[in-house]
Amino acid sequence: MVAPDGAAADIQLISRAVSELVRRTRFPVAFGGLARGDAIHVSAIAGARTRHLDGLVVRAGRGLGGRAMVERRPRLALDYRVARGITHDYDGAVLGEGIATLFAVPIVVGEHARGVVYCGSWSTAPIGDSVAKPAFQVADEVATELRVREEVERRLNTAQASAPASAPFAAAAQDELRESYAELRSIAATVQDAALRERLGRLERRLASLSRAEGDATVRLDVRLTPRETDVLACAALGATNAEIGTTLTLKEATVKSYLQSAMAKLDASTRHGAVLKARRAGLLP
Numbered sequence: 001m002v003a004p005d006g007a008a009a010d011i012q013l014i015s016r017a018v019s020e021l022v023r024r025t026r027f028p029v030a031f032g033g034l035a036r037g038d039a040i041h042v043s044a045i046a047g048a049r050t051r052h053l054d055g056l057v058v059r060a061g062r063g064l065g066g067r068a069m070v071e072r073r074p075r076l077a078l079d080y081r082v083a084r085g086i087t088h089d090y091d092g093a094v095l096g097e098g099i100a101t102l103f104a105v106p107i108v109v110g111e112h113a114r115g116v117v118y119c120g121s122w123s124t125a126p127i128g129d130s131v132a133k134p135a136f137q138v139a140d141e142v143a144t145e146l147r148v149r150e151e152v153e154r155r156l157n158t159a160q161a162s163a164p165a166s167a168p169f170a171a172a173a174q175d176e177l178r179e180s181y182a183e184l185r186s187i188a189a190t191v192q193d194a195a196l197r198e199r200l201g202r203l204e205r206r207l208a209s210l211s212r213a214e215g216d217a218t219v220r221l222d223v224r225l226t227p228r229e230t231d232v233l234a235c236a237a238l239g240a241t242n243a244e245i246g247t248t249l250t251l252k253e254a255t256v257k258s259y260l261q262s263a264m265a266k267l268d269a270s271t272r273h274g275a276v277l278k279a280r281r282a283g284l285l286p
Helices: 006-025 063-071 091-096 129-162 171-188 194-209 227-236 242-249 253-266 272-281
Strands: 029-036 039-046 057-059 075-077 101-109 112-121
Touching (some): 006 029, 006 039, 006 112, 006 129, 039 063, 063 075, 063 101, 101 129, 112 129, 171 227, 227 253, 227 272, 242 253
Antiparallel strands (some): 029 039, 029 112, 075 101, 101 112
């Protein structure tokens, strides 16, 4: 599942990908789309000279892209017009655009092909590492974005379903919520989807306002932690070492230490434990 505007986000994601294909591979035309059911619906085209590719729907197993989708591996037609081993269901679109060489790369998430991106040229052109490698990178970037989006959405739904409307929490529930909070922040750091980031921000603020231990007093602090300071402090709250925090957030250990020291200074705390306690009482952490 994706955010409510997921269809628009998907189009933007594929549009960025095909633009990057043209830029990185130097092939003049690129197009692609995500799977709906057993077909790839081309939603973005870059560099085309005609409208033959508009609205193209490629069925699983059919054509070059449909074969790449089923086999979950790249497929190349050096001379598309006479290519063997593929059906020619889409000759009208591909040859109508004047494409001679066509390279199709599936977008694979887990065990499933979730889409296909293509790059092509007007004349037969060999596909070397200078083309293949960046094309693979673009497909991998789209796959990563899809995977992260879905993981964030899953955790959002889980956290929203499990978060009670009021505090205090039982100790086990508090620990689970705090772990979820830290994991959500680490995942969200890589998300480009603006709608998901906004939803995540709202949920984080809600979680941070809950789960204070009974008897804890809310204190007002004129403190603004940066997103990364909050990320690091949230991990530290789980007892993670600097090295473990660095691995989780893809940061150098020295950078983690710097963020922690900055957060401690802002919170006027001499230890990370003290910084976590103050942040919780101020509603900055759950």
